[in-house]
Amino acid sequence: MFEKLKNNDKLIMLGFTIMVFAGPIILAPFGAGYPDLLQRFAIFGIFAIGFNILFGLTGYLSFGHAAFLGIGSYSAMWMFKLLTMNVIPALILSVIVSGLFSVVIGYMSLRRSGIYFSILTLAFAQMSYNLAYSVFTPITNGETGLQLRLQDARILDAVNTSGSLPSPMLFGLKLNATNVVEMFGMKLQFNWGFYFCAIILIAAFYVSLRIFRSPFGLMLRAVKTNQNRLNYTGINTRPYTLGAFVISGMYAGLAGALLVCTDPLAGPERMQWTASGEVVLMTILGGVGTLIGPVIGAGVIKYSENIFSKINDKVLEGYFAMMPESISDFLVFIVSPFVGSGWHLTLGLTFMLVVTFLPGGLVEGATRIFDWLGSIGKKTKSAKPGGNTEAAE
Amino acid sequence: MMDAVFLQFLNGLDKGSAYALIALGLTLIFGTLGVVNFAHGALFMIGAFCAVVTRKILTLESVVLSATEKTPWGTPKEIKTAYVEAWFGDFGATMIEYSILFSILFAIPVMMIIGIVMERGLIKHFYKRPHADQILVTFGLAIVLQEIIKAWFGANPIPQPAPASLTGSIDIGIWLGMTADALVYPLWRLIYFVFSAVIIGATFAFLQLTTYGMVVRAGMADRETVGLLGINIDRRFTFMFGMAAVITGLAGVMYTPILSPNYTLGMDFLVLCFVVVVVGGMGSLPGAIVAGFMLGILQSFAAMNEVKAIIPGIDQIIIYLVAVIVLMTRPRGLMGRKGVMED
Amino acid sequence: MGILEVQNVSKRFGGLQALDDVNLSVEEGTIHAIIGPNGAGKSTLLNCFVGRLLPDAGTVLFQGNSLLGKKPHEINQMGVSRVFQTPEIFTDLTILENVMIPTFAKRDGAFKFNPFGRVLKEVEIKEHAEKLLHDVGLQDSLTEPASAMSRGNKRRLELAMCLSQEPKLLLLDEPTAGMARADTNATIDLLKEIGKSHDVTLVIIEHDMHVVFSLADKISVLAQGTVIVEDLPENIKGNPKVKEAYLGETDDG
Numbered sequence: 003m004f005e006k007l008k009n010n011d012k013l014i015m016l017g018f019t020i021m022v023f024a025g026p027i028i029l030a031p032f033g034a035g036y037p038d039l040l041q042r043f044a045i046f047g048i049f050a051i052g053f054n055i056l057f058g059l060t061g062y063l064s065f066g067h068a069a070f071l072g073i074g075s076y077s078a079m080w081m082f083k084l085l086t087m088n089v090i091p092a093l094i095l096s097v098i099v100s101g102l103f104s105v106v107i108g109y110m111s112l113r114r115s116g117i118y119f120s121i122l123t124l125a126f127a128q129m130s131y132n133l134a135y136s137v138f139t140p141i142t143n144g145e146t147g148l149q150l151r152l153q154d155a156r157i158l159d160a161v162n163t164s165g166s167l168p169s170p171m172l173f174g175l176k177l178n179a180t181n182v183v184e185m186f187g188m189k190l191q192f193n194w195g196f197y198f199c200a201i202i203l204i205a206a207f208y209v210s211l212r213i214f215r216s217p218f219g220l221m222l223r224a225v226k227t228n229q230n231r232l233n234y235t236g237i238n239t240r241p242y243t244l245g246a247f248v249i250s251g252m253y254a255g256l257a258g259a260l261l262v263c264t265d266p267l268a269g270p271e272r273m274q275w276t277a278s279g280e281v282v283l284m285t286i287l288g289g290v291g292t293l294i295g296p297v298i299g300a301g302v303i304k305y306s307e308n309i310f311s312k313i314n315d316k317v318l319e320g321y322f323a324m325m326p327e328s329i330s331d332f333l334v335f336i337v338s339p340f341v342g343s344g345w346h347l348t349l350g351l352t353f354m355l356v357v358t359f360l361p362g363g364l365v366e367g368a369t370r371i372f373d374w375l376g377s378i379g380k381k382t383k384s385a386k387p388g389g390n391t392e393a394a395e
Numbered sequence: 396m397m398d399a400v401f402l403q404f405l406n407g408l409d410k411g412s413a414y415a416l417i418a419l420g421l422t423l424i425f426g427t428l429g430v431v432n433f434a435h436g437a438l439f440m441i442g443a444f445c446a447v448v449t450r451k452i453l454t455l456e457s458v459v460l461s462a463t464e465k466t467p468w469g470t471p472k473e474i475k476t477a478y479v480e481a482w483f484g485d486f487g488a489t490m491i492e493y494s495i496l497f498s499i500l501f502a503i504p505v506m507m508i509i510g511i512v513m514e515r516g517l518i519k520h521f522y523k524r525p526h527a528d529q530i531l532v533t534f535g536l537a538i539v540l541q542e543i544i545k546a547w548f549g550a551n552p553i554p555q556p557a558p559a560s561l562t563g564s565i566d567i568g569i570w571l572g573m574t575a576d577a578l579v580y581p582l583w584r585l586i587y588f589v590f591s592a593v594i595i596g597a598t599f600a601f602l603q604l605t606t607y608g609m610v611v612r613a614g615m616a617d618r619e620t621v622g623l624l625g626i627n628i629d630r631r632f633t634f635m636f637g638m639a640a641v642i643t644g645l646a647g648v649m650y651t652p653i654l655s656p657n658y659t660l661g662m663d664f665l666v667l668c669f670v671v672v673v674v675g676g677m678g679s680l681p682g683a684i685v686a687g688f689m690l691g692i693l694q695s696f697a698a699m700n701e702v703k704a705i706i707p708g709i710d711q712i713i714i715y716l717v718a719v720i721v722l723m724t725r726p727r728g729l730m731g732r733k734g735v736m737e738d
Numbered sequence: 739m740g741i742l743e744v745q746n747v748s749k750r751f752g753g754l755q756a757l758d759d760v761n762l763s764v765e766e767g768t769i770h771a772i773i774g775p776n777g778a779g780k781s782t783l784l785n786c787f788v789g790r791l792l793p794d795a796g797t798v799l800f801q802g803n804s805l806l807g808k809k810p811h812e813i814n815q816m817g818v819s820r821v822f823q824t825p826e827i828f829t830d831l832t833i834l835e836n837v838m839i840p841t842f843a844k845r846d847g848a849f850k851f852n853p854f855g856r857v858l859k860e861v862e863i864k865e866h867a868e869k870l871l872h873d874v875g876l877q878d879s880l881t882e883p884a885s886a887m888s889r890g891n892k893r894r895l896e897l898a899m900c901l902s903q904e905p906k907l908l909l910l911d912e913p914t915a916g917m918a919r920a921d922t923n924a925t926i927d928l929l930k931e932i933g934k935s936h937d938v939t940l941v942i943i944e945h946d947m948h949v950v951f952s953l954a955d956k957i958s959v960l961a962q963g964t965v966i967v968e969d970l971p972e973n974i975k976g977n978p979k980v981k982e983a984y985l986g987e988t989d990d991g
Contacts, residue, residue, distance in 0.1 A: 063527050114722055117431055117526055121673045122722055124666060125715035132715075137708030209853075217842050217860065218853040220831075224839050227830035234788065234826070235840045236814035236903065238848035245851055275666055279534060286531055339546045347546070350538030357532040358520065 011211060014293070018207055022200045030188050034305055037180055037193030041264045042304045044199035045257050048206045050284040050296030052253020055210060056246045057282070058291035059219060061226035062112070065120045065278050066127030069107070070100040070251040072134065072273030074258025076141065079148045079268045086158035087168045089177065089198070089263045093256060100255020101248055108247035112240060115229070127278055134270040147269030170263045172198060177263060195264045202260065203297075206253060211293060213249070222246050226291075254281075283349070287356055289365030298364055303349065310345040314338075402580070403695045405567070409584040409653060411691020412591035416646035417664060418671040418683035419595060420639035426615045426678045427632045430518055431526050433533040436665025437540035438640050441509060442647025443656035444544055445502035447553050450494045453479055493558050495648065502644045510640025514633050537661060545658040557583045557652035583652050590649050594642060595684055602680075611635055615678075670718040676731025686729060690714050739802070741766040741907055741939050742787070747796035749782055756782045757793065758963040764907075764956075769933050769940040771950045774960035775984055780943045781823075783960065784911055787941075788820050789813045800907065811848050819900035823911040825892035827899070829885040833876065836884050836895055837867035837902050844903040870898040873935075874928065890921055897928070901936055910942045914949050926952050951975070959983060 021028070025043070029035045034043075053067055077099040078092035085091055111122040134142040142148055150167045162168055170177050177195035184190075213219045221242050224232050232239050262268050271277070280303065288299025315338055322330035340348045360367050421435045456475040464472040479487035490497070517536065521529045556562065564579045602608035614621040614628040621628050647660070654660070671690055675682030690713075696702060697713040709716075721728060744762035748755070757779045764770045774780055785791040786798060789810040798805045805813055814820075819840075828836050841863045846852075871880060874894040884895060893913065900908055913929065914922040926949055933940050944950045950957060951971050958968040961983035967974060974980055 061527070063530065110719070110723065114726060117530070117677070118673065118722055118726065120530070121669055122719060125670060125718045128666065129712040129715045132711035133708055136711045212856075213853045215857060216853045216855045217846070217857055218851060218855070220835060220839065220842070220857050223831060224828050224835075227828045228826060231826040231828060232839070233810040234814055234820050234822075235899065236811050236843040236848060237839070238809070238811045241849045241851075245853075249853075276662070282531070282534075344542055344546055346538055347542035350535045350542060353535035354517075354532055354539065357528055357535060358517075361528065 011215070014211065015204075015208060018294070019204050022204055023197075025200065026190050026192055026196065027185070030190055032305075033309060035188075035191060037178075037191055037196050038264075039304065039308050040193065040196040041199050041260075042308070043301045044196065044203040045260045045264070046281075046284065046300035046304055047203050047297040048199075048260065049254055049257035049281055050288070050300040051203075051206050051210045052250040052257070053281045054250075054285050054290065054292075054296040055213060055222075055253070056250035057285055058296070059214070059222035059226060060243050060246050062115070062243060062247070063120050063282070064111075064123040064247075064250075065275060065282070066107070066111075066123030066125075067250065067254050067281055068273050068275065068277035069127035069130040070104055070254035071258040071261070071277065072130065072268070072270065073100045073103050074255030075262045075268035075272060076134075076148060076258075077255070078259035078262045079150075079266065080141075082150060082156075082170065082262070082266060083148075083154040084157065086156055087170050088158070089170050089172055089259075092170075092263065093202075093259045096255045096259035097252050100258070101252045104248045104251025104255075105244070108244050108251065112243050112247060124275055124278070127273060127275060131270055131273040131275070134273060142268075142270060145270070147267050150266050167266075170266060199260050199264065202256070206256070207293075207297070214293060218242070218245070223291075283353055285363075287353060287363055289363030292363070292365040295363050295365040302364070306345055306349060310341050310348060311343065313341040315342075399699070400696075403699055404692055405580050405584075406698075407692030407695030408588045408688070409691075410694060411688035412588045413646055413650055413664070413687075414668060414671045414691050415684045415687025416591050416594060417643050417668040418675060418687045419598060419680065420643035420646075421668055421672050422675070422678060422680050422683040423598075423635055423639040423642070425672070426680065427611065427635045428514070428518065428522065430521065431529045431533070432518070433530050433665065433669075434513070434536040434540060435533075435643060436661035436663070436668065437537045438506065438509070438643040438661070439647040439650075439664050440544060440656065440658065440661030441540065442502055442506060442644030443651050443660055444548060444647075445505055445644060446495060446498040446555050446648045446651045447548065447656055449498040449501045450491075450555060453477070453491050453494050453497065457481060495555075495557065495652070498648045498651075499645060502648045503641055506641040506644030507637040509644075510637035511633055513640070514636040518636070537665065541658050541661055548658065550658060552655035552657040554655040555651035561586060562652075587649050587653065591646065594645060598638075598642065599680070607631065667714060670714055672728075674718050674721045674728055676728030679728070679730040682728055682730030690717060693717060740764045741801055742941065743797075743799040744783075745797045745799070747783070747786060747793045747798060749779075749786065749791065749793045755963050757786070760796070760960070760963070760965055762958055762965060762968065764939060764941055766906075766939055767937070768955040769929070769942065769953050771942045771944055771954035771957045772960055773944055773947070773950055773957060776945075778960040778983075779963040780960055781911065782963075784820075784909055784943055787813075787909060788818065814843070814903070814905075815848055817903075817906035818909065819903055819905035819907070820909045821893075821896050821900055821911060821913060823915055825889070825896045827884050827892055827895055829883070831884060832881045833871065833884050833887070833895060834864065834867055834880040837870055837898050838863050840899045841866050841902045867898075867902060870902045871895075873901065873932075874898045890917065893925070894928075897932070901932065901938070904936070905938055907939045907941065910940060912943055912945055914944070914946055922946065922949060925949075929953060 022044070025040055026035050029040065034040070049067075049071060053064070056067075057063055074096035077096040078089075081092035081095050107123065107126045111119055111126065114122060135144060152162065152165070152167065156162070156168075159168070172194075175194055177198055178193070180191050180193040182189055182191050221232070221237060221239075224237075225239050225243060229239055258268075258272070261272070284299035284303050285296045286299070287302060288297065289295025315334055318334045318337055318341065319330065322333045325333070338344070356363060362369070417435065417439050420438070421432060424430060424432050424435070454477050456477050459474045459476070460471040461474050462471070464474075466472050477487065477491060479490050481487070483490065513536075517532065518529075521532060561582050564581050565585065567580050602612055610621065610626055610628070611631050614626075614631065618628060647656075667690075671686045672683055674690065675684075675686030693713055694710070697710040703710055740763040742762070742764040744760055747757055747760045749757040760779075760783060762772075772780055772783065782791065786793050787805060789805065789808050789812070792806060800813075800816060800818060803816065805816075805818075808816075828839065831839075835857075838857070838860070842850075842860075845863065868880065871877065874897050876891060876894055876898065884892070887895065897913075910929075914925050917925065929940065929942075930953060932938065942950070942953065954971055956968070957971055957974045958965050959974065959977075959980050960966070966979050966983060967977055969977070
């Protein structure tokens with residue numbers, strides 16, 4: 003049953019679409035149903051899906067993809083400042099610009115492989131970050147970050163007489179508008195910005211699905227398993243890997259543009275190498291080389307960041323309030339380093355455990371559980387070990 | 396103009412020394428165990444915090460309520476005395492002043508243990524895994540170590556002054572026959588350079604002159620053959636991991652008066668040092684040293700106003716630019732061997 | 739003129755003269771074996787054919803076109819395929835996908851950007867791959883990962899991969915190395931069969947004399963980087979020069 007579902011593209015797309023659209027309802031009980039966080043799930047989902055097209059399929063580990071995220075953000079901001087607050091031109095420009103940058107950076111970095119490739123991408127990203135911070139201040143506004151201002155040109159928009167800063171919109175539909183609906187005894191927040199990001203996420207997921215199933219995707223997976231053989235099989239691997247690099251760079255640019263569509267501020271820190279590391283974590287945690295894994299990984303990390311980091315000692319004491327004071331104090335003492343400002347510790351530990359014991363990420367974990375359940379249900383059907391290759395089919 | 400160039404050269408030396416030491420440790424680990432260690436910067440940071448801990452221990456104070464003196468609020472004044480001062484008098488005060496010496500003594504066993512635990516506990520399970528997995532798991536470890544330090548010591552830098560007698564500057568210009576004040580250089584930076592030169596020299600001497608070191612080098616070149624000779628090469632490699640941790644840790648201890656330790660120190664240096672190692676050539680010890688000093692000094696020159704006037708922002712990107720150029724033109728770095736890490 | 743012409747090829751590694759003025763001519767449609775003791779330069783020569791190494795001097799002509807300076811994929815696209823000494827396959831992919839990839843390479847060339855195609859809908863490619871797998875004796879569990887195969891089957895798979903491209907020239911580097919005698923004989927039969935049915939010229943580098951004499955139409959003996967004899971198998975057996983080169987190793991055959 004699970005096997006069948008995995009290989010039926012229409013069902014996958016249908017299930018994915020329903021899950022994404024129902025996000026505000028499904029995630030509300032977990033305290034994650036508010037627009038800001040939902041938007042981040044979708045945006046970083048797109049970022050990770052794109053990263054996975056490069057890393058998951060070809061095995062080239064880039065440590066510099068945050069640069070494209072930042073480039074996308076800056077391009078979109080300039081569209082907002084000069085042309086219009088409508089998000090469509092901003093998205094188009096940011097995809098084009100990040101695509102151009104990734105052609106150049108990819109062309110040079112892909113001349114090397116292994117760790118040399120990782121270091122080259124890292125070097126390019128750090129250069130972008132340092133320059134955005136310093137000499138490119140006229141374009142990036144340095145440390146403060148690029149912001150909207152009242153006196154911006156916005157030549158396509160009507161003259162702004164309201165005296166307040168405009169907000170990004172889609173043909174007049176303001177993306178920060180939220181409808182609050184009472185349903186199932188909860189206050190559910192349906193936000194236009196989220197649904198805009200969600201539609202793009204679904205499109206991005208569909209494109210990724212098609213790439214996975216295409217001869218192009220097959221060649222990329224062949225690069226990962228044996229590039230040497232592929233060369234002696236008459237395939238010029240360079241344009242294939244460059245294609246994957248540019249596509250993933252464009253995904254990152256798109257995600258960067260969406261970040262400023264939901265919150266119009268672009269700062270250089272989103273180009274820093276820790277941000278590149280974050281997308282690697284998302285992909286690995288969810289399941290590298292799998293379709294849905296990166297989205298799950300992005301969701302889990304962004305959820306932890308927003309929820310765990312808000313838990314402080316007070317909140318913890320609330321959790322353990324029904325226990326005797328000494329036990330409760332002890333538990334708070336044990337747990338508190340892992341939450342609040344220490345949530346990175348939890349993240350790092352989880353990550354180490356996943357890489358060590360579950361290299362296929364959460365998706366592999368789920369596959370194993372399903373197989374195990376299946377083997378209990380039908381003793382005659384032998385359990386297959388789940389793994390990257392299967393999930394990637 | 397000559398003085399200015401020379402001064403920049405000297406300014407580059409201390410940073411270059413730090414790069415060289417960390418890169419030396421990183422290369423030892425890579426060369427012996429074939430592991431790409433992204434937690435290496437964390438070792439540098441832990442070394443720096445060894446200095447913090449030593450100083451904390453030395454300055455532990457006894458608090459006594461004064462019988463006579465009162466605070467302005469009328470409560471008895473607290474008299475704080477460091478135990479070492481109470482026990483040893485002036486000598487105790489000197490001990491606190493020169494705490495960095497004790498930090499070094501303290502850091503050696505601590506870093507050795509941390510290195511060995513790291514290798515036996517985690518890294519050894521990753522020898523046969525792809526390099527990408529090694530990078531990822533040590534990256535996770537780096538985050539964990541960094542967060543532990545943050546949880547214990549907080550997020551703010553903790554200043555560690557050098558001994559007062561060593562904090563001043565010296566007028567190198569006079570030695571070189573220039574006018575007074577033409578070339579003034581902080582004394583501690585000079586000490587740092589000399590210290591790193593000694594460590595580098597000792598490491599090479601150990602590898603070149605002792606039988607133990609020779610076996611290790613033979614193992615680096617051909618692990619299997621050495622293993623066939625009945626030598627337990629694994630144990631020696633574990634020890635080398637510990638030694639690499641010690642070298643890196645000491646680099647951190649000695650760097651504390653130059654840069655106040657902070658939990659982000661490891662990550663800040665890690666990226667730079669990977670660039671150094673790659674520029675030098677993965678697995679080449681002399682390459683790591685040469686590239687370390689070269690990049691430190693280049694960074695210092697790029698920071699000159701004259702240079703920045705010609706190429707704006709060059710000081711921000713020089714290291715990465717050099718890395719890109721070297722990797723594009725010499726794929727194996729300056730002194731790398733063929734076929735290392737090219738899968 | 740033969741399909742593959744090697745003229746005055748030399749290659750030096752530092753102080754070692756690996757190839758010294760090698761001349762070789764392979765006739766179209768034949769099975770040509772290159773033999774020689776260890777270190778004679780057989781693998782170096784093969785690497786010069788496929789673009790892995792660039793000779794210091796001389797030319798390598800395939801159907802009259804020079805192969806020198808061409809990249810491996812370009813040489814493959816000209817119709818030269820190679821089987822490696824240890825099977826080089828795509829271990830993470832399925833057996834079927836392993837053969838579909840070279841079939842795609844044959845049809846679509848060295849690069850085709852088709853991210854919206856569907857592998858599953860490429861029925862012709864799939865059927866072609868299945869036929870080739872059948873030809874080398876692999877029919878079962880084609881959707882299993884290739885990593886699970888036995889070493890012998892991996893060799894068959896690699897052979898199928900090369901044949902799926904319908905190469906004009908197939909280079910085999912010790913195709914029976916490390917095989918038991920029974921497997922070796924099966925491989926000999928398979929190669930004979932392939933030579934006939936696929937209209938392909940075979941160049942085999944081999945150590946095992948039994949294989950060479952059962953298969954080859956012509957043999958070149960390489961010793962110390964140069965071809966000492968090129969002749970029919972029956973003339974090679976008694977040749978004193980060959981005996982000398984092998985210093986008694988001929989007893990193997």
